[in-house]
Amino acid sequence: GAVVSQHPSRVICKSGTSVKIECRSLDFQATTMFWYRQFPKQSLMLMATSNEGSKATYEQGVEKDKFLINHASLTLSTLTVTSAHPEDSSFYICSAQDRGRGLKAFFGQGTRLTVV
Amino acid sequence: DQQVKQNSPSLSVQEGRISILNCDYTNSMFDYFLWYKKYPAEGPTFLISISSIKDKNEDGRFTVFLNKSAKHLSLHIVPSQPGDSAVYFCAATSGGGNQFYFGTGTSLTVIP
Numbered sequence A: 001g002a003v004v005s006q007h008p009s010r011v012i013c014k015s016g017t018s019v020k021i022e023c024r025s026l027d028f029q030a031t032t033m034f035w036y037r038q039f040p041k042q043s044l045m046l047m048a049t050s051n052e053g054s055k056a057t058y059e060q061g062v063e064k065d066k067f068l069i070n071h072a073s074l075t076l077s078t079l080t081v082t083s084a085h086p087e088d089s090s091f092y093i094c095s096a097q098d099r100g101r102g103l104k105a106f107f108g109q110g111t112r113l114t115v116v
Numbered sequence B: 001d002q003q004v005k006q007n008s009p010s011l012s013v014q015e016g017r018i019s020i021l022n023c024d025y026t027n028s029m030f031d032y033f034l035w036y037k038k039y040p041a042e043g044p045t046f047l048i049s050i051s052s053i054k055d056k057n058e059d060g061r062f063t064v065f066l067n068k069s070a071k072h073l074s075l076h077i078v079p080s081q082p083g084d085s086a087v088y089f090c091a092a093t094s095g096g097g098n099q100f101y102f103g104t105g106t107s108l109t110v111i112p
Helices: none
Strands: A004-007 A010-013 A019-025 A032-038 A044-051 A067-073 A076-081 A090-097 A105-107 A111-115 B010-014 B019-025 B032-038 B045-051 B056-059 B062-067 B072-077 B086-093 B100-102 B106-111
Touching (some): A004 A090, A010 A019, A019 A090, A019 A111, A032 A067, A032 A076, A044 A067, A044 B100, A076 A090, A105 B045, B010 B019, B019 B086, B019 B106, B032 B062, B045 B056, B045 B062, B045 B072, B072 B086
Parallel strands (some): A010 A111, B010 B106
Antiparallel strands (some): A004 A019, A019 A076, A032 A044, A067 A076, A090 A105, B032 B045, B056 B062
């Protein structure tokens, strides 16, 4: 199956700093990438959807100035958590979709962010 | 508003028996459904999907059934193996997959 690589898998940062998470599709061109956040024992909550070369579409309640998403190429999307706070600590997961190969979305391995 | 629901947070099954995971949805516009398997601290892995034009799709030990009138789908795993122990999410989408809606997951434990 298609491979989506997400990096880093774990990151600890100080409150007030920014953290960048990368999501790469390794063997296909991702026309659409999705960013999710998962709280303990809860479902995956969609944060935003990005199409290559255009601005991301954010879900209601997600601060676009805090969670900066860039999808500059067909194989790379980044999520930057700016001015991180302890409440931003969570598990962030990206997924990528190649519309030319159907509707399946393939997921990265996730990033555990801990803000101290 | 939870449009996709998995009402059983956990399920335990003996090895070799059938595991049945259920999922209900509320949006009749959903036309494509997927099941993902997730281990702790990892991203979900795609398992199997079904289009709304079908009522059954089978892939090895995994079969997904779709009942559109009841807005219900289920994942059958037979025979269940200890390695199947994970959290299973169902997901639904419509209109070409612009947005995926996930259930809250069911934690499956297969007992050796």
